[in-house]
Each structure stands twice: as structure tokens, then as C-alpha cells.
Amino acid sequence: xxxxxxxxxxxxxxxxxxxxxxxxxxxxxxxxxxxxxxxxxxxxxxxxxxxxxxxxxxxxxxxxxxxxxxxxxxxxxxxxxxxxxxxxxxxxxxxxxxxxxxxxxxxxxxxxxxxxxxxxxxxxxxxxxxxxxxxxxxxxxxxxxxxxxxxxxxxxxxxxxxxxxxxxxxxxxxxxxxxxxxxxxxxxxxxxxxxxxxxxxxxxxxxxxxxxxxxxxxxxxxxxxxxxxxxxxxxxxxxxxxxxxxxxxxxxxxxxxxxxxxxxxxxxxxxxxxxxxxxxxxxxxxxxxxxxxxxxxxxxxxxxxxxxxxxxxxxxxxxxxxxxxxxxxxxxxxxxxxxxxxxxxxxxxxxxxxxxxxxxxxxxxxxxxxxxxxxxxxxxxxxxxxxxxxxxxxxxxxxxxxxxxxxxxxxxxxxxxxxxxxxxxxxxxxxxxxxxxxxxxxxxxxxxxxxxxxxxxxxxxxxxxxxxxxxxxxxxxxxxxxxxxxxxxxxxxxxxxxxxxxxxxxxxxxx
Numbered sequence: 161x162x163x164x165x166x167x168x169x170x171x172x173x174x175x176x177x178x179x180x181x182x183x184x185x186x187x188x189x190x191x192x193x194x195x196x197x198x199x200x201x202x203x204x205x206x207x208x209x210x211x212x213x214x215x216x217x218x219x220x221x222x223x224x225x226x227x228x229x230x231x232x233x234x235x236x237x238x239x240x241x242x243x244x245x246x247x248x249x250x251x252x253x254x255x256x257x258x259x260x261x262x263x264x265x266x267x268x269x270x271x272x273x274x275x276x277x278x279x280x281x282x283x284x285x286x287x288x289x290x291x292x293x294x295x296x297x298x299x300x301x302x303x304x305x306x307x308x309x310x311x312x313x314x315x316x317x318x319x320x321x322x323x324x325x326x327x328x329x330x331x332x333x334x335x336x337x338x339x340x341x342x343x344x345x346x347x348x349x350x351x352x353x354x355x356x357x358x359x360x361x362x363x364x365x366x367x368x369x370x371x372x373x374x375x376x377x378x379x380x381x382x383x384x385x386x387x388x389x390x391x392x393x394x395x396x397x398x399x400x401x402x403x404x405x406x407x408x409x410x411x412x413x414x415x416x417x418x419x420x421x422x423x424x425x426x427x428x429x430x431x432x433x434x435x436x437x438x439x440x441x442x443x444x445x446x447x448x449x450x451x452x453x454x455x456x457x458x459x460x461x462x463x464x465x466x467x468x469x470x471x472x473x474x475x476x477x478x479x480x481x482x483x484x485x486x487x488x489x490x491x492x493x494x495x496x497x498x499x500x501x502x503x504x505x506x507x508x509x510x511x512x513x514x515x516x517x518x519x520x521x522x523x524x525x526x527x528x529x530x531x532x533x534x535x536x537x538x539x540x541x542x543x544x545x546x547x548x549x550x551x552x553x554x555x556x557x558x559x560x561x562x563x564x565x566x567x568x569x570x571x572x573x574x575x576x577x578x579x580x581x582x583x584x585x586x587x588x589x590x591x592x593x594x595x596x597x598x599x600x601x602x603x604x605x606x607x608x609x610x611x612x613x614x615x616x617x618x619x620x621x622x623x624x625x626x627x628x629x630x631x632x633x634x635x636x637x638x639x640x641x642x643x644x645x646x647x648x649x650x651x652x653x654x655x656x657x658x659x660x661x662x663x664x665x666x667x668x669x670x671x
Contacts, residue, residue, distance in 0.1 A: 164189070165187075165188060165190070165256075165258045165259075166189060166190045166191075166192065166235070166255060166257045166258060166259075167190070167191050167192070167257065167258065167259035167260070167261065168192050168193070168211070168257050168259070168277065169191060169192070169193045169197050169260075169261045169262075170194040170197055170227060170261075170262050170274060170277065171196075171200075171261065171262065171263045172263050172265050172266075172271075173263040173294060174197065174200045175294040176297045176298075177197065177200060177201065177294075178200075178204045179297060179301065180261060180291075180297045180300070180301065181201050181206045181208065182206060183300075183304060184259065184304075185206065185207075187305075189258070189259065190209065191206075191208040191209065192208065192209045192210070192211050192213065193208045193209070193211065194210075194227065195210065195219070195226075211226060211232065214232055214235070215227075215229040215232060216231075217229065224272070225273070226273055227273040227274075227276070227277055228272070233276065233277075233280050234252070235249075235255060235256055235257040236260060236277065236280040236281050236284060236288055237280050237283065237284050238254065238256070239284070240286075241287075257288065258287070258288055258289065259288070259290075259291070260281035260290050261290075261291040262274045262277050262278050262290075262291070262292060263293065263294070264278075264292075264324075264325075267331040267332045267335060268332075268335060270332050271328070275329075278290055278321045278322075278325050279321070279322070281318070281321065282317075282318035282322050282325075283318075285311075285314045285315055285317065286314070288314070289314055290317050290318055290321045291317065292317075292320060292321045292324045292325075293324065296317065296320070300317075323363065326363050329361075330361045330362065330363045333361065360534060362525075364385060365384075365386065366383055367390060368382045368399070369381050370382060370398075370399075370401050371398070371400060372400075374401055374402060380400075380401040382399075382404055389515065389519075391407070391411075391510060391511035391512075391515070392510045392511070393507060393509055394492070394497065394508040395500060395501050395507070396486075396503075396504075396505055396507035396508055397505045397507060399486075399507060402433075403485055403486060403507065405434055406432070406433070406434055406463070406486070407486055407488060407509065408434075409434040409571065410430075410464045410466040410486075410488065411488065411511060411516045411519055412516060412520050413466075413516075413568060413571050414427050414429060414466060414467070414468040414516035415517045415520035415521075415567075416517065416567060417563075417567050417570070418544065419544075419546065419563045419566065419567070420563045420566075420567050423441065423560075423563075425442060425448075425583070426441065426442055426443065426444060426447075426467060426468065427439065427441050427468050428440050428442075428445065428448035428449045428451070428452040428466070428467040429452060429467075430452050430453060430455070430459075430460045430463050430464065430465045432459050432461075432462065432463035432464075435572065435591075436568060436571065436578075436590075437455065437456045437459040437460045438451070438453060438454070438455025438456050438459075438584070438585055438588075439568050439585045440452040440583060440584040440585070441583040442583065445469050445470065445471060445472055446472065446474040446478060448475075449465065449467060449471075449475045449478050450478055451583075452465065452584070453465070453478070454584075455584055455585050455586065456605070457482075460482065461483055462485060463485065464484065464485055464487075465479070465486070465487050465488070466487075466488035466489065467488075468516060469489070469490055469491075470490060470493060470496075471487070471489035471491070471496045472493045472496055473493060473495025473496050473499060475496065476492075476496035476500050477499055479499075479500070480499065480502075486506070486507040487506060487507075487509070488508075488509040488510070488511060489509075489510065489511075490510070490513040491510060492508070492510065522536065523536035542665065544664060544666040545665045546566075546663070546664055547642075547662065547664075547665075548660065548661070548662055549642070549647075549661045549662065550651060550654040550655055550661035551655050552655075552658060552659065552660045553660060554614075554637045554660040554662065555660075557582075558636060558637040561582070561613065562580075562637055562639045562662055564580050564583060565578045565579070565580040565614050565616035565639060566664070568580070568588075569616040569617065569618045570618060570668035570670065572588060572589075572618060573590040573591040573670050573671070574590075574618055574619060574669045574670055574671060575591070575593070575594065575595045575597075575617075575619060576589070576590050576617070576618040576668075577598040577599050577601075577618075578602065578616045579603060579605075579609075579610055579635065580613060580614045580615075580616070581606070581609050581613035581614070586606035586607075586609040586610060586613060587602035587603055587604070587605035587606030587607075587609075587610060588602060589601040589602035595617065595619065595626045596623070596629050598617075598626075599615070599617070599633075600629050603629065603630065603632075606633070610633040610634045610635055611634030611635075612634065612635075612636050613634070613635050613636065614635065614637040614638070614639065615630045615635040615637070616638075616639045617638070617641075618641075618668045618669055618670065619640070619641060619667050619668075619669060620640055620642060620643045620644040620647070621640055621644055621646070621650045622644050623649075624649050624652075624653045627650050627654060627661075628653060630659075631654075631657045631659060635659065636659050636660065637661075637662070638659060638660070638661050638662070639661075639662040639663075639664065640662075640663065640664070641663065641664050641667035641668075642663035642664065642665065643667070647663075
């Protein structure tokens with residue numbers, strides 16, 4: 161007598177579950193389901209059997225134990241090609257389960273049975289089809305016809321299930337680890353407090369294969385979690401490796417520190433090779449875009465422009481004569497999209513308004529020495545404070561420019577210097593090996609616009625010569641971290657020149 165094929169379904173996400181169950185039924189499968197899934201399918205006229213008929217047990221401990229039973233796991237796992245195992249299954253009255261469809265609880269609930277079912281089915285993929293996401297149902301239903309799912313197809317399903325359960329374990333470990341660290345924070349040693357986790361595990365899906373890496377002789381790919389962290393592309397060529405790096409750097413420039421979050425002005429930023437070319441704050445997006453481009457039009461050529469508000473038609477028209485790789489905004493009106501789409505290759509990206517702030521505040525990862533460096537905000541650190549160190553206080557307009565410059569310089573490669581006048585960066589210098597040269601280059605780029613400007617330095621002035629270079633250029637206000645053994649000499653130089661000097665409690669190196 162031929163034994164009917166059997167399927168087990170246990171779905172926290174019931175999207176497409178009725179289509180899947182009907183297809184299984186129509187192909188002769190007897191379907192067993194956990195109670196919630198059975199109720200969902202029964203309400204749609206699909207007859208399924210409760211898993212209790214397999215186990216002989218009702219769910220235990222509030223549903224924590226439902227499918228962890230030899231009659232289920234054995235039915236999935238036994239080797240159909242082994243005479244000994246087939247005989248053992250007959251003796252124990254265990255009939256095979258040929259299809260397992262499971263969608264897991266959300267990570268905070270830590271699904272146990274569902275993960276065990278997926279892994280068991282993946283292990284025995286030579287005989288069992290495993291489905292872990294509703295997106296797989298349509299292809300699986302099509303594969304049921306003809307000769308049925310091929311071995312290669314079952315291998316693909318098994319790999320997807322194992323990747324899914326691996327990512328699920330990592331997500332749960334991260335949540336438990338965060339909770340654990342929060343509980344033990346008090347009384348932890350300095351080393352323990354500074355380490356965010358004892359083991360770092362990552363499981364990121366491939367978002368796109370790239371034509372190449374930074375250079376054509378290198379391979380590249382982009383992996384990222386699902387969700388709104390990845391901007392949406394509305395137009396243009398596919399993004400490259402360098403495009404993604406530059407887009408990240410540009411969006412971070414739109415984030416606001418605690419000293420400027422109340423500023424309602426629009427911000428626009430232009431970046432080239434991850435280095436800011438021009439950043440501006442204005443009342444309208446068109447004015448912000450114009451000023452950001454005008455800050456350094458030569459460097460802006462071939463760069464990326466982003467703004468933290470909706471890009472409108474007048475702002476888009478300003479970009480008509482400028483060659484840019486990417487234009488990004490939190491949204492676009494119809495006139496802006498129409499104008500930008502006239503450039504066939506221009507990449508147009510829309511991002512969540514919350515994204516810049518999230519990028520600036522979340523964990524970052526970098527490869528080094530064959531390993532990974534991890535950096536994230538320290539919740540135990542003292543809040544950043546600003547203190548006027550000089551005798552002269554900054555006036556109102558100087559304070560605005562100082563706060564703006566301080567927002568920007570933290571995103572400029574060290575040694576970084578930013579000169580701001582009237583809410584626009586006038587001179588930016590990045591990546592110098594000594595601070596006085598960085599000041600001189602930024603001041604040179606600013607030219608006459610350095611007079612009466614605010615200057616920000618990402619690190620303290622180790623000698624007075626850096627501050628003296630800012631004074632010689634005509635800057636009237638300077639902000640930098642405190643902490644140099646020559647801070648008093650630097651303050652004295654500021655007082656002799658009559659400029660305002662503000663010290664921050666934090667430094668903002670960027671390597």
C-alpha cells in the first residue's frame with residue numbers, strides 16, 4: 161500500500177499559507193499543522209490535521225513544546241535510502257514527513273521548535289523540501305508538478321533555511337547580549353565595559369553584486385540587512401562600490417549633533433571621494449543646494465549631492481549644468497524627478513529622513529589585520545560639553561557657525577579642519593599629517609571668506625602654531641577639543657588676538 165506524502169506547516173507569518181496548503185492538498189499531501197496555523201487554514205476551508213495526532217501530546221508549558229518529539233523529528237530526519245532506518249521507522253510507526261514549511265517567531269521570542277524543524281529538514285534535504293519564507297512558495301508550487309522538486313532545488317532550499325536560522329540565532333544573540341551588558345554594566349571593569357560583545361557574528365544578505373571593487377581589477381559586493389537603512393534608487397545606473405562609500409559619507413554629513421538638532425534650516429552636502437567639498441545650511445533647499453555647490457564647484461564635479469529635505473523643482477534645475485554621480489534626498493517632488501531623469505545615468509536616491517542620524521549613531525565595522533574593528537557610542541560616556549576658554553565670548557552668528565563647523569568636522573578625515581562663514585563651508589582640509597598644514601590649506605581654500613569665519617579642528621592644537629595660522633587667515637572664532645598640554649598657551653594666543661576660542665570635551669578623529 162502506498163503511504164500518502166505528508167507535510168508539516170507551522171507559520172507565524174501566514175502570508176500565502178492558503179495557496180501553499182491548497183497546492184499541497186491538490187498534489188496528494190496530508191497536511192499537519194500547529195494550532196495557530198491549523199486555525200488559519202481551517203477558516204479558509206482547508207482541512208489539516210493537528211500535530212498532536214503525530215505526537216500524542218498536547219502542547220506543553222504554554223506552547224513552548226509542541227513539535228520537539230521523536231515522531232516529528234524522526235519523521236523528518238530518517239534516511240529513506242537506508243534499509244536499517246526504514247525498518248526502524250516501520251517498527252516505531254513513524255511515517256516520513258516530506259515537506260516542512262516554517263516561519264519563525266520574531267527574534268525576541270526565541271523560536272526553538274521552528275528552528276529545530278528547519279535544521280532537521282535542511283539536514284535531510286536529499287528527501288525533504290524545507291520552506292522558511294513565503295517568498296519561496298510560488299517556485300515550490302511550480303516545482304510540485306512533473307517530476308517534483310529536484311535535488312538541486314532541495315539543496316538550494318536547505319541552504320536558504322540554514323542561512324535563515326543562522327541569521328536568526330545571531331539576531332537573538334545580539335538582543336540577549338545587549339540585555340546582558342545592560343544588567344552587568346555597573347561594576348564591570350574598564351576593559352569589560354569598553355568591549356561591546358565577546359563574540360561578533362554577522363549574517364547579512366547579499367543586496368547587490370557590484371561590477372568591481374574600488375578598482376576594475378578588484379571584485380566587490382554589497383551586503384546589508386533588510387529594512388530602511390538602504391536608500392531606494394529611483395533612477396540611473398547601478399551603484400558602484402565607490403558610489404556606496406561616497407553616499408554613506410554624504411548622508412552622515414546631514415546628521416545633527418546635540419548642539420544643532422534644534423536648527424530648522426535645510427542642509428545640503430556635496431562629497432567627493434568620501435571628503436566633503438561643500439556643505440550649506442539655508443532656509444530653502446534651493447539656496448542650500450546652490451551654496452553647497454558654490455563652496456567648491458571644481459571639486460564638486462563628479463561628486464555626490466544630498467539634502468535632508470524634499471528636493472523641489474527649483475533645486476533640481478540648479479543641478480542641470482553640474483555633473484554629479486548621485487543626487488539623494490529624503491523625497492522629490494514631481495518637477496524635481498522630471499528634471500533629474502533627463503540625465504540618463506544620474507543615480508537618484510531616496511532615503512528615510514531618520515537615516516543620517518542613525519548612520520552617525522549606530523555601530524560601525526571596519527576590516528583590519530584580517531579581523532574586524534567595531535565601534536559604537538559608549539552609553540556610559542559623559543555627554544559632550546562646550547566651554548568658552550577665551551576671554552571673548554562668540555557672538556550669535558559665530559556660535560551658529562561654530563556649531564555647524566563642529567557638526568561637519570567630525571566627518572572629515574583627520575587631521576581635519578573646516579572653515580565656515582555664514583552657514584556655508586568655505587574651506588575644508590582632510591587627511592593631513594600635521595594640524596598646522598591642515599589649517600593653512602583650509603584657510604587658503606577659503607581665501608577672503610576666512611575673514612570673520614569660524615574654524616573647527618577635529619583634534620586639539622598641540623602647539624600654538626595651528627591657532628596662529630587660523631588667526632593669520634582672519635578667523636574670528638575657533639572650536640577644538642581640549643586636552644593639549646599646551647592648552648593654556650593656545651588660550652593665551654587667542655586672547656592676545658582677541659578671537660573667541662571654544663573647547664569641547666570630546667575629540668572627533670576619523671581615520
